[in-house]
Amino acid sequence: MKPGxxxxxxxxxEKTGSTSGLCExxxxxxLVTLPKxxxxxxxxxxxxxxxxxxxxEVLEAGKTVPEIADADVRTDLPRYRIYRNGEFSExxxxxxxxxxxxxxxxxxxxxxxxxxxxxxxxxxxxxxEQEKVVPMYKTNIPLEKAGLFExxxxxxxxxxxxxxxxxxxxxxxxFGQAHGSPVHAGHPEDIxxxxxxxxxxxxxxxxxxxxxxxxFWACGVxxxxxxxxxxxxxxxxxxxxxxxxxxxxxPNYDG
Amino acid sequence: MKPGxxxxxxxxxEKTGSTSGLCExxxxxxLVTLPKxxxxxxxxxxxxxxxxxxxxEVLEAGKTVPEIADADVRTDLPRYRIYRNGEFSExxxxxxxxxxxxxxxxxxxxxxxxxxxxxxxxxxxxxxEQEKVVPMYKTNIPLEKAGLFExxxxxxxxxxxxxxxxxxxxxxxxFGQAHGSPVHAGHPEDIxxxxxxxxxxxxxxxxxxxxxxxxFWACGVxxxxxxxxxxxxxxxxxxxxxxxxxxxxxPNYDG
Numbered sequence: 001m002k003p004g005x006x007x008x009x010x011x012x013x014e015k016t017g018s019t020s021g022l023c024e025x026x027x028x029x030x031l032v033t034l035p036k037x038x039x040x041x042x043x044x045x046x047x048x049x050x051x052x053x054x055x056x057e058v059l060e061a062g063k064t065v066p067e068i069a070d071a072d073v074r075t076d077l078p079r080y081r082i083y084r085n086g087e088f089s090e091x092x093x094x095x096x097x098x099x100x101x102x103x104x105x106x107x108x109x110x111x112x113x114x115x116x117x118x119x120x121x122x123x124x125x126x127x128x129e130q131e132k133v134v135p136m137y138k139t140n141i142p143l144e145k146a147g148l149f150e151x152x153x154x155x156x157x158x159x160x161x162x163x164x165x166x167x168x169x170x171x172x173x174x175f176g177q178a179h180g181s182p183v184h185a186g187h188p189e190d191i192x193x194x195x196x197x198x199x200x201x202x203x204x205x206x207x208x209x210x211x212x213x214x215x216f217w218a219c220g221v222x223x224x225x226x227x228x229x230x231x232x233x234x235x236x237x238x239x240x241x242x243x244x245x246x247x248x249x250x251p252n253y254d255g
Numbered sequence: 256m257k258p259g260x261x262x263x264x265x266x267x268x269e270k271t272g273s274t275s276g277l278c279e280x281x282x283x284x285x286l287v288t289l290p291k292x293x294x295x296x297x298x299x300x301x302x303x304x305x306x307x308x309x310x311x312e313v314l315e316a317g318k319t320v321p322e323i324a325d326a327d328v329r330t331d332l333p334r335y336r337i338y339r340n341g342e343f344s345e346x347x348x349x350x351x352x353x354x355x356x357x358x359x360x361x362x363x364x365x366x367x368x369x370x371x372x373x374x375x376x377x378x379x380x381x382x383x384e385q386e387k388v389v390p391m392y393k394t395n396i397p398l399e400k401a402g403l404f405e406x407x408x409x410x411x412x413x414x415x416x417x418x419x420x421x422x423x424x425x426x427x428x429x430f431g432q433a434h435g436s437p438v439h440a441g442h443p444e445d446i447x448x449x450x451x452x453x454x455x456x457x458x459x460x461x462x463x464x465x466x467x468x469x470x471f472w473a474c475g476v477x478x479x480x481x482x483x484x485x486x487x488x489x490x491x492x493x494x495x496x497x498x499x500x501x502x503x504x505x506p507n508y509d510g
Contacts, residue, residue, distance in 0.1 A: 036295065039295040040291065040294040040295035040298060040359070041315070043295060043298055043299065043302075044298065044313055044315065047298075047302070047310070047313075055302070058299055058302075060296070060299065060401065060402050061402075104295070146315065147315050147316075
């Protein structure tokens with residue numbers, strides 16, 4: 001199905017599941033919506049931390065239809081999360097009831113697109129094979145503070161067969177709007193991860209450390225994490241894995 | 256003299272002239288200061304229009320010392336202009352009296368650095384030879400709107416000898432934080448410039464059209480122009496030609 005067809009089903013709430021594996025090769029994005037009073041600080045935070053927060057598009061207050069998708073950000077994602085004063089409040093299927101005209105929306109790159117390219121490059125995605133959510137970890141890699149927003153980077157981990165390391169780096173670094181090249185490989189303890197079997201988000205994934213190396217990419221959960229520490233009165237995000245599917249083919253596939 | 260020494264003289268108001276030709280090879284920047292209520296829109300405007308508005312650094316509200324220079328932006332430029340409600344109000348030597356804690360400052364790349372590189376590349380800068388301010392023109396090249404801010408691009412013109420065109424393009428495109436490669440060459444009427452002898456800012460510069468081509472670069476006056484159209488209650492800029500001299504060697508010279 002085309003992105004528009006999938007989004008139509010989300011809008012009608014006929015389909016409410018993860019967008020993982022849907023419309024592969026089309027850019028999918030994380031969503032962060034904040035009242036305008038927080039928008040300057042958060043925009044500056046994204047600019048200062050482009051690896052975890054690659055900006056795909058910013059919708060000014062009052063705008064609900066992005067350039068990158070013929071979609072309404074209030075209804076066309078399958079599932080949203082609402083946080084109030086830095087704490088999870090509720091999960092909803094649309095934002096019709098909570099939307100205010102001063103809300104600013106940030107669309108931030110996501111790793112789904114580069115995973116497709118890695119698989120096409122012959123690199124196994126073990127979490128997909130094991131039917132798990134990619135494991136994510138809080139690290140000690142500090143972010144550049146911007147106004148209210150600060151914190152450490154969150155990373156996702158994919159174990160890469162040692163003989164395919166170069167290919168994985170080469171493929172992922174082409175996806176600058178989807179976190180790009182890894183931030184670390186090999187030594188989780190160096191970036192403050194004590195136990196790979198205990199991810200902070202997602203699931204633990206099994207791999208053979210003799211033949212594979214754990215590789216860490218900056219993760220789109222980072223801005224949510226930083227935003228929650230800033231305790232905005234309200235913040236809305238996509239539910240994890242339930243992204244905005246855009247109409248844009250990733251430039252690496254397009255043409 | 257080193258940047259710190261020049262800035263010390265500006266601070267003491269012992270020297271109040273243009274920074275053109277001072278501390279060559281050090282990055283100089285345009286300055287735009289706005290109250291925080293306009294900061295999100297203006298930041299987004301810069302991001303959407305990186306050719307005329309290449310962001311070098313943003314200082315959040317309350318910050319007066321940038322990372323890029325051991326300087327106080329309120330005192331360490333030779334001369335400032337203050338605009339109120341979109342109209343020029345006064346020119347001052349420091350901002351001590353008008354400064355407020357909610358002011359956000361944007362440092363934006365400037366063409367002084369790449370001019371040095373062009374001269375070193377054997378390309379004559381006719382406005383320098385004729386002791387004039389580089390001619391600048393309003394164009395019909397539309398900018399991407401962001402909130403309150405919109406308008407057309409302002410460009411600067413340098414006539415380049417035809418046999419040095421490739422070199423000029425090659426050199427300037429390396430200066431991504433100083434407007435980079437030209438936006439147009441050859442046909443001023445195509446970008447809405449009726450008469451090269453009547454610049455909107457700066458001075459008319461003589462050149463031989465048989466042996467040289469007029470080349471147009473995006474210009475740091477653009478954001479000022481757009482900001483004035485938005486009529487903010489107050490906006491402060493450097494006085495034209497009176498830039499912030501930073502402590503950073505341009506990466507193209509550094510090392």
